[in-house]
Amino acid sequence: MASNIGMMDSAYFVGRSEILCWINSTLQLNLSKVEEACSGAVHCQLMDSVHPGMVPMHKVNFDAKNEYEMIQNYKVLQDVFNKLKITKYIEVSKLVKGRPLDNLEFMQWMKRYCDSVNGGLVNYNPLERREACKGGKEASKKCPQSQASSKGSTAAPKVQSSHNARRNDVSSSNQSVKASKPSCPVPAYDAQITELKLSVDSLEKERDFYFAKLRDIEILCQSPGIENLPVVAAMKRILYSTDDDASVLAEAQAMVSLHQKEAEYLSPIAEVSTEEKENSDPQKRKNIVNLGVDAVGISTLSPRQRLSDAADVRCSGSPLMTY
Numbered sequence: 001m002a003s004n005i006g007m008m009d010s011a012y013f014v015g016r017s018e019i020l021c022w023i024n025s026t027l028q029l030n031l032s033k034v035e036e037a038c039s040g041a042v043h044c045q046l047m048d049s050v051h052p053g054m055v056p057m058h059k060v061n062f063d064a065k066n067e068y069e070m071i072q073n074y075k076v077l078q079d080v081f082n083k084l085k086i087t088k089y090i091e092v093s094k095l096v097k098g099r100p101l102d103n104l105e106f107m108q109w110m111k112r113y114c115d116s117v118n119g120g121l122v123n124y125n126p127l128e129r130r131e132a133c134k135g136g137k138e139a140s141k142k143c144p145q146s147q148a149s150s151k152g153s154t155a156a157p158k159v160q161s162s163h164n165a166r167r168n169d170v171s172s173s174n175q176s177v178k179a180s181k182p183s184c185p186v187p188a189y190d191a192q193i194t195e196l197k198l199s200v201d202s203l204e205k206e207r208d209f210y211f212a213k214l215r216d217i218e219i220l221c222q223s224p225g226i227e228n229l230p231v232v233a234a235m236k237r238i239l240y241s242t243d244d245d246a247s248v249l250a251e252a253q254a255m256v257s258l259h260q261k262e263a264e265y266l267s268p269i270a271e272v273s274t275e276e277k278e279n280s281d282p283q284k285r286k287n288i289v290n291l292g293v294d295a296v297g298i299s300t301l302s303p304r305q306r307l308s309d310a311a312d313v314r315c316s317g318s319p320l321m322t323y
Contacts, residue, residue, distance in 0.1 A: 011112035012105065012215075013208045019107050026114075027126040029139065034107055038098045039064040040073030041133065046110055047080050049124050050117040055080050063135025070096045086113075099240055101218070214239065230259035 016034055023031055027045055031037060041062040048055035056076065064070045074092045081088060088109065094102040130136035218239055221232045234252035241248040 009112070012108050013211070014108050014111060015204075015207075016104060019104065019111060022111055023107070027130075033100070035098045035100045035103045037107065038095055038103050039070045040077055040092075040095070041135075041139075043106075043110060044073060044077050044080070045126065045130065045133075046114055047077065048129060049126065050114045051080070051084065052124065054083065057129055057132045057136075060133045061135060062130065062133050062139045067096045088113075100242060101214075101240070105215075230255055 020031055041060050044055050044060045059076050061069055127140050130140055221235055226232050234255045237252045
């Protein structure tokens with residue numbers, strides 16, 4: 001089942017253009033970005049296309065713009081998953097933010113699941129099913145050109161059939177003249193086509209390689225032990241930036257430098273410098289030597305000299321002596 005596929009499965013290497021083409025052709029929509037499906041309504045109708053009648057389409061809101069409205073759509077989708085016993089975890093908090101990488105990953109899984117169920121649609125009318133949804137008619141009106149073009153294509157051959165019949169005689173004579181002309185050198189074009197195909201393949205492999213690296217970095221940044229570190233926050237700022245503005249890197253660097261400054265302000269008082277220590281050590285030694293000399297001098301005095309010193313203190317009126 002598609003719910004058990006790993007991150008290195010080929011389903012997660014499907015490009016954005018292929019995903020958008022699949023969504024627009026399946027549901028007759030006109031999405032230009034994968035993150036435009038972040039409301040969850042598109043996911044609900046995709047499940048309805050492979051499991052008709054399983055999704056209560058009257059509860060789906062195609063006009064959801066606020067997060068609480070989008071969450072209601074994902075609740076409907078989760079109920080469908082529970083009924084079908086699908087164990088895929090829906091990261092609603094990330095999808096409703098409209099992050100391109102998260103929405104692309106989940107839509108890649110949706111395509112893999114829909115392809116594994118029936119490999120395509122059979123007698124499914126997305127416009128009719130979408131009419132029961134809130135905002136479904138407005139979503140259907142965004143792509144009237146596709147329907148008009150399909151109707152016009154059926155009517156055009158009938159009108160132009162008479163004109164084509166008249167031109168058959170003239171075209172047959174022109175074709176006989178063109179056939180006599182030598183054809184262009186085909187091998188030269190074949191070599192160019194082969195070279196272009198090889199360059200496209202190498203670019204796709206390089207894209208898939210760096211995408212896998214970015215995905216590994218994102219999983220590492222979501223680890224509980226380092227998720228709240230400032231460096232990780234700066235890396236997420238770069239990963240989730242939606243534009244190619246050079247200021248994103250400057251903002252990430254500012255986040256890291258700001259944390260370093262705060263750490264310096266909160267650090268303990270710096271220790272005394274080595275120069276001050278060297279200057280204070282001789283003074284301490286001198287005081288200790290003076291104290292030792294005084295103690296030796298006092299110990300060498302005779303008892304009579306000690307009594308005379310005490311008498312001198314008493315005569316001087318020292319407050320230390322009591323009568």
